[in-house]
Structure formats: structure tokens, C-alpha cells
Amino acid sequence: SAVISQKPSRDICQRGTSLTIQCQVDSQVTMMFWYRQQPGQSLTLIATANQGSEATYESGFVIDKFPISRPNLTFSTLTVSNMSPEDSSIYLCSVASAETQYFGPGTRLLVL
Amino acid sequence: AQKITQTQPGMFVQEKEAVTLDCTYDTSDPSYGLFWYKQPSSGEMIFLIYQGSYDQQNATEGRYSLNFQKARKSANLVISASQLGDSAMYFCAMSPSGNTPLVFGKGTRLSVIA
Numbered sequence: 061s062a063v064i065s066q067k068p069s070r071d072i073c074q075r076g077t078s079l080t081i082q083c084q085v086d087s088q089v090t091m092m093f094w095y096r097q098q099p100g101q102s103l104t105l106i107a108t109a110n111q112g113s114e115a116t117y118e119s120g121f122v123i124d125k126f127p128i129s130r131p132n133l134t135f136s137t138l139t140v141s142n143m144s145p146e147d148s149s150i151y152l153c154s155v156a157s158a159e160t161q162y163f164g165p166g167t168r169l170l171v172l
Numbered sequence: 173a174q175k176i177t178q179t180q181p182g183m184f185v186q187e188k189e190a191v192t193l194d195c196t197y198d199t200s201d202p203s204y205g206l207f208w209y210k211q212p213s214s215g216e217m218i219f220l221i222y223q224g225s226y227d228q229q230n231a232t233e234g235r236y237s238l239n240f241q242k243a244r245k246s247a248n249l250v251i252s253a254s255q256l257g258d259s260a261m262y263f264c265a266m267s268p269s270g271n272t273p274l275v276f277g278k279g280t281r282l283s284v285i286a
Contacts, residue, residue, distance in 0.1 A: 102276045103217075160270070
């Protein structure tokens with residue numbers, strides 16, 4: 061299994077500001093995924109982050125709003141830019157390891 | 173495109189009883205994986221069990237078992253001997269391979285009653 065940590069675990073932010081979420085894995089992985097879970101909803105994929113290439117974004121998510129970095133095989137960041145209250149969600153990173161996908165503990169974001 | 177359907181928004185079960193959470197799926201991929209995750213109120217996603225589409229036997233992990241019926245495209249989760257700590261949201265998910273993202277169902281909220 062993979063052990064994943066995320067920082068911060070939670071934050072309260074003002075609208076118009078940006079927040080960068082970090083995801084660290086204890087082993088090297090090719091693919092990392094970022095998901096968003098809005099209140100009372102299921103998980104929605106934001107983007108897939110492959111080391112050494114640009115992230116691939118899902119429909120409805122754009123790089124200007126959710127820039128992603130993947131500098132090496134154990135680390136990735138997701139930035140939520142120019143935040144609005146609609147961005148209040150849990151943001152989760154996940155990695156694939158041996159036919160299973162594991163998730164970080166999530167970042168609970170509240171935008172006022 | 174892949175789709176996961178969980179038709180039970182909420183379920184109640186008595187402590188120590190068994191409970192089945194339903195999951196049906198739709199895909200045109202010849203091979204795929206099916207997953208169940210538990211999400212307690214803390215928000216973390218806890219991996220419970222995995223079933224590959226070509227696995228001959230149903231997956232089991234401790235008190236969790238996956239009732240996989242390929243012809244019916246169903247992958248129900250069975251929790252035996254429910255405990256109060258099992259109260260949480262449960263999500264069924266699938267992907268065509270380990271390195272592709274998951275598609276999730278809407279989830280089922282399980283409440284275990286003492």
C-alpha cells in the first residue's frame with residue numbers, strides 16, 4: 061500500500077485568494093490524481109498529474125483555476141486560485157499502487 | 173463511458189447484523205476493476221476491497237466481501253457482524269486499469285444502530 065499525506069488538512073480562506081495543497085507519497089508513483097468532493101456529493105476528478113508532463117484536466121476544470129505541479133514521482137501540488145464560496149470542498153489526492161488506488165486524508169477547504 | 177449506480181442513499185443496520193450495499197455498473201471496457209471505499213465523517217477515503225473483472229472468486233477482506241455478479245453487472249459490498257464504527261459513507265467505484273482514475277457512485281450512508 062501507499063501512505064499519502066496532505067497539507068493543509070483544513071483551511072478557511074477569503075474569497076479571491078489562492079491556496080496550494082500539497083500531496084506527498086511514501087513511494088514513487090507514476091500517476092497521481094486530484095479529486096474534489098463538494099458538500100454532500102461524491103468525488104469528481106479534477107485532473108491527472110503525470111510526472112514530467114502537463115496535467116490532464118477533466119471537463120469543467122481549467123489550468124488557470126486549478127494549476128497543478130508534479131516535480132517528482134513522490135510529490136504534487138494543487139492550487140485553487142481566485143477562490144469563491146463554490147470552491148468550498150474536500151480536495152483529495154490519490155495514487156495507484158498494485159491494482160488499488162489509495163487516497164490522502166484530504167484537505168477540507170471553506171471559502172468565506 | 174463508465175457509470176456506477178448506488179441506489180440506496182441511506183441504510184440502517186443493527187449492530188452485529190450483516191448488511192449488503194448495492195452497486196451496479198456499466199462499462200464497455202473488456203477488463204476493469206471495482207472498488208469500495210469507506211468515508212467516515214473525518215473525510216478520508218479508506219480503501220476496503222478490490223475485485224478484478226477477471227477474478228474467478230469473490231474478493232474478501234476480513235468482515236468485507238464483494239458479491240460480484242458479472243452478468244448482472246453488480247458488485248455489492250457485504251459487511252458482516254456490523255460494528256458501530258462502520259457508520260460512514262460507502263462509495264463504489266471502478267476503473268479500466270490501475271493507472272486510470274476512478275469513477276464513483278453517489279454513495280450510501282450506513283448507520284449502525286446499537
